[in-house]
Amino acid sequence: MDEFMLNNEVPLDLNDLMVVLAAAYKVPIALIGIVGEFEEVFKARYGTSLSKVSREHAFCSHVVQERQQVVVNNAQEDPRFKDNPLVTGEPHICFYAGTPIEINDEVIGAVCLIDTVPREIDKKYLEVLDRIGALVSQHISLSKEHEALKREHGLIEKSPIVLATWRNTTSLKLVHISKNSERVLGISSQDLLSGAVELGDVLTQDAEGDFTFAMQAHMEGVETHTCRLQIATPTRTIWVSMISTASFREDGMLYSVQAFLFDTSDQKYVEDKLNKTNQRMRLLLEASELGTWDWNLTADVNQVNKRWCDIVGLEYEYYDTSSRFFRQLIHPADYVKVEKQLHEHIAGKSKVFNTTFRMRHTNGSWVWVESYGKTVESDILGKPTRVAGIHRDITQRMESELHERKKTQLLQFINKTRASYLQNNDLTLACQTVLPELIDISDSQFAFVGQMKNEGDASRLFIHAISEIVWDTSSFTQYNEYKKRNLYFNSFDNLFGTTIVTGEITISNASGSHPKSKGVPQGHPRISRFLGLPIKVKDRVVGMIGLANKFEPYSIEDAKFLQPLLDALAGLFYAVELEDARAVAEEKLRQLAMTDSLTGLYNRRAFINECIVFSKQHHSACVAIIDIDYFKQVNDTYGHDAGDQALITVAQKIAKQNRSPNVVARLGGEEFAVVMLGKNRKEINTQLEALRIAVEESVVNYKTDQINLTISIGATFVDSTHGADFSALLSTADRALYKAKEQGRNRVVWGDD
Numbered sequence: 001m002d003e004f005m006l007n008n009e010v011p012l013d014l015n016d017l018m019v020v021l022a023a024a025y026k027v028p029i030a031l032i033g034i035v036g037e038f039e040e041v042f043k044a045r046y047g048t049s050l051s052k053v054s055r056e057h058a059f060c061s062h063v064v065q066e067r068q069q070v071v072v073n074n075a076q077e078d079p080r081f082k083d084n085p086l087v088t089g090e091p092h093i094c095f096y097a098g099t100p101i102e103i104n105d106e107v108i109g110a111v112c113l114i115d116t117v118p119r120e121i122d123k124k125y126l127e128v129l130d131r132i133g134a135l136v137s138q139h140i141s142l143s144k145e146h147e148a149l150k151r152e153h154g155l156i157e158k159s160p161i162v163l164a165t166w167r168n169t170t171s172l173k174l175v176h177i178s179k180n181s182e183r184v185l186g187i188s189s190q191d192l193l194s195g196a197v198e199l200g201d202v203l204t205q206d207a208e209g210d211f212t213f214a215m216q217a218h219m220e221g222v223e224t225h226t227c228r229l230q231i232a233t234p235t236r237t238i239w240v241s242m243i244s245t246a247s248f249r250e251d252g253m254l255y256s257v258q259a260f261l262f263d264t265s266d267q268k269y270v271e272d273k274l275n276k277t278n279q280r281m282r283l284l285l286e287a288s289e290l291g292t293w294d295w296n297l298t299a300d301v302n303q304v305n306k307r308w309c310d311i312v313g314l315e316y317e318y319y320d321t322s323s324r325f326f327r328q329l330i331h332p333a334d335y336v337k338v339e340k341q342l343h344e345h346i347a348g349k350s351k352v353f354n355t356t357f358r359m360r361h362t363n364g365s366w367v368w369v370e371s372y373g374k375t376v377e378s379d380i381l382g383k384p385t386r387v388a389g390i391h392r393d394i395t396q397r398m399e400s401e402l403h404e405r406k407k408t409q410l411l412q413f414i415n416k417t418r419a420s421y422l423q424n425n426d427l428t429l430a431c432q433t434v435l436p437e438l439i440d441i442s443d444s445q446f447a448f449v450g451q452m453k454n455e456g457d458a459s460r461l462f463i464h465a466i467s468e469i470v471w472d473t474s475s476f477t478q479y480n481e482y483k484k485r486n487l488y489f490n491s492f493d494n495l496f497g498t499t500i501v502t503g504e505i506t507i508s509n510a511s512g513s514h515p516k517s518k519g520v521p522q523g524h525p526r527i528s529r530f531l532g533l534p535i536k537v538k539d540r541v542v543g544m545i546g547l548a549n550k551f552e553p554y555s556i557e558d559a560k561f562l563q564p565l566l567d568a569l570a571g572l573f574y575a576v577e578l579e580d581a582r583a584v585a586e587e588k589l590r591q592l593a594m595t596d597s598l599t600g601l602y603n604r605r606a607f608i609n610e611c612i613v614f615s616k617q618h619h620s621a622c623v624a625i626i627d628i629d630y631f632k633q634v635n636d637t638y639g640h641d642a643g644d645q646a647l648i649t650v651a652q653k654i655a656k657q658n659r660s661p662n663v664v665a666r667l668g669g670e671e672f673a674v675v676m677l678g679k680n681r682k683e684i685n686t687q688l689e690a691l692r693i694a695v696e697e698s699v700v701n702y703k704t705d706q707i708n709l710t711i712s713i714g715a716t717f718v719d720s721t722h723g724a725d726f727s728a729l730l731s732t733a734d735r736a737l738y739k740a741k742e743q744g745r746n747r748v749v750w751g752d753d
């Protein structure tokens with residue numbers, strides 16, 4: 001629906017055409033109707049006083065709907081129209097022929113002929129009507145365009161923009177200039193059009209040159225051009241921006257130039273002022289040793305000043321303005337932080353971008369810079385398009401600050417290691433706890449802490465803590481061993497082993513450069529740099545720290561810096577060694593206290609304790625006492641040493657028959673006790689008999705003597721040893737032994753028979 005046509009007073013001046021049309025077609029009424037949502041408005045009419053009808057009853061709405069010519073020969077007989085008030089009442093339509101008015105592919109109304117009596121109409125007349133419809137459509141289109149242009153011109157005349165047109169005949173001649181020229185430029189349009197005043201007359205000398213250049217450029221084929229002109233009239237001087245567009249003829253010759261001219265004096269004033277301020281700022285910045293950067297995000301161009309380049313040792317002339325180049329200079333450890341802050345600023349989450357980070361200097365060192373930036377331009381959606389700021393070299397300050405901070409950090413984590421060890425008495429846990437901090441403080445990527453463990457002649461490096469890297473199945477096995485606290489490095493004929501073997505600091509700053517370097521297992525992350533630090537107690541290597549892949553080369557300074565940690569670990573390793581030695585000695589003493597020194601069997605005290613342990617795990621068993629017969633005679637006949645040998649021989653025979661869980665002890669003198677696991681008395685009796693026979697049949701060789709022995713055994717059986725009183729059981733066995741002796745010795749007697 002054409003709202004514009006419907007609601008605006010676009011004069012169509014087509015009433016005359018309606019008169020001609022009515023006469024030509026011999027009808028009383030001819031109309032041009034534009035159909036709106038609710039009504040049809042007659043824009044030109046002949047033969048009726050109606051100016052509009054409702055859309056519901058409008059005949060023309062059928063033309064709009066069907067988008068084609070509609071002919072109704074007799075509306076009174078047509079079921080669609082016979083009850084229509086325009087048929088039953090004024091203007092008593094009987095015949096209707098309407099043809100579409102089409103604007104921009106949309107049917108907006110109709111040119112129609114109306115009669116009050118039924119009619120037939122020839123096809124060729126209808127074709128003519130169609131052509132009239134097309135002509136009317138064209139006329140309406142042009143009228144609309146004309147109207148719009150008029151409005152535009154009216155608008156321009158009220159605006160601060162002057163519209164001028166030059167036509168190219170033999171030369172460019174001003175043919176139109178909007179009336180606001182007097183108000184905006186200070187020159188009347190009439191004077192300019194009549195030639196009383198030439199534009200060139202009021203332009204300053206420079207501006208005249210620029211204006212001539214612009215027109216020349218259009219003559220040469222340039223389509224659009226922008227320039228700034230200074231106009232000086234007797235009353236004032238102003239700056240004008242001119243945007244000109246050229247149109248060309250088909251043969252390529254310039255046809256006309258149209259230009260917008262507007263006063264930009266205020267802008268120019270601000271710009272000049274800004275330029276002066278910028279110039280002053282630039283001088284100030286250069287004097288203050290500040291680097292500047294100015295990043296155009298849309299074009300991705302980062303302009304910097306010479307000082308900025310000096311900070312990182314770059315030649316100003318060879319500076320690459322892409323932000324990618326700038327990003328490449330940022331230290332990998334700081335990169336994420338810088339990107340995050342920049343992102344947050346661009347996303348509007350922070351008012352300024354302010355951070356410190358390291359940048360690579362062309363001499364290979366790292367320079368600390370403080371960067372401070374701010375959005376200085378944004379697009380219409382508020383998205384930053386330009387961020388600018390400064391760089392300050394703070395390397396010296398940062399290095400001393402960082403050193404101090406790291407020293408504090410180091411002491412803190414040394415204390416943490418000690419505290420963890422003291423709290424849990426677990427050195428491995430303590431080392432594992434501080435490993436991430438060790439990696440952090442040393443700027444490394446990987447680390448391990450190992451302690452030497454001496455077992456007999458062999459020495460191995462036990463790995464308390466190591467960076468968890470799993471790269472294949474064999475490293476996975478290694479990782480599992482580590483988790484089980486069972487990871488050892490056995491071979492020292494390699495890079496890290498050099499530290500252990502020599503007790504010296506090992507530094508390798510290029511992979512494979514060290515003579516002992518063996519490379520890494522397949523798939524293992526590359527070790528590009530390595531620092532091996534020995535942990536020593538009184539010149540003895542007790543362990544080491546291995547560090548790898550620092551961003552910068554390792555130096556002796558790193559080793560010196562970490563020395564307090566090495567000393568602390570040495571102290572802890574030493575404490576652990578002492579603790580281990582003490583534990584071994586204690587265990588030895590405990591064993592001694594429990595053992596009979598002659599035979600190596602448990603003594604009486606230990607026997608009772610072991611019986612209790614036995615009773616917790618096993619049920620039916622026998623407690624027996626074994627006594628050598630006539631032992632006094634052995635001593636008396638062969639001497640005390642021979643007696644000792646006899647005791648040892650019998651002890652071995654008993655022990656050989658009674659492996660764990662059975663418990664064997666020497667109760668004292670020539671008396672032994674045994675707890676034997678067994679289902680019943682019969683089964684055990686067989687074993688005791690076998691022991692008795694074994695002793696009887698054996699001979700103790702002592703020097704030239706051959707001594708024959710027998711033993712007597714008193715035994716007692718218990719179905720459940722659980723909670724049993726072993727002293728009482730021993731008494732029962734003892735009574736049985738007494739009986740065995742009484743009955744003639746060399747026999748097994750069961751107690752309580």
Ligand SMILES: Nc1nc2c(ncn2[C@@H]2O[C@H](COP(=O)(O)OP(=O)(O)OP(=O)(O)O)[C@@H](O)[C@H]2O)c(=O)[nH]1
Pocket residue numbers: 598627628629630631632633635639640641642643644647668669670741745
């Ligand atoms: N060689 C040696 N003899 C010991 C040791 N402990 C005890 N004896 C001796 O063992 C002998 C025990 O003798 P008695 O208790 O009389 O018993 P016996 O001679 O074996 O006679 P019956 O047991 O009745 O068959 C004593 O002569 C002790 O001196 C020892 O550690 N080494």
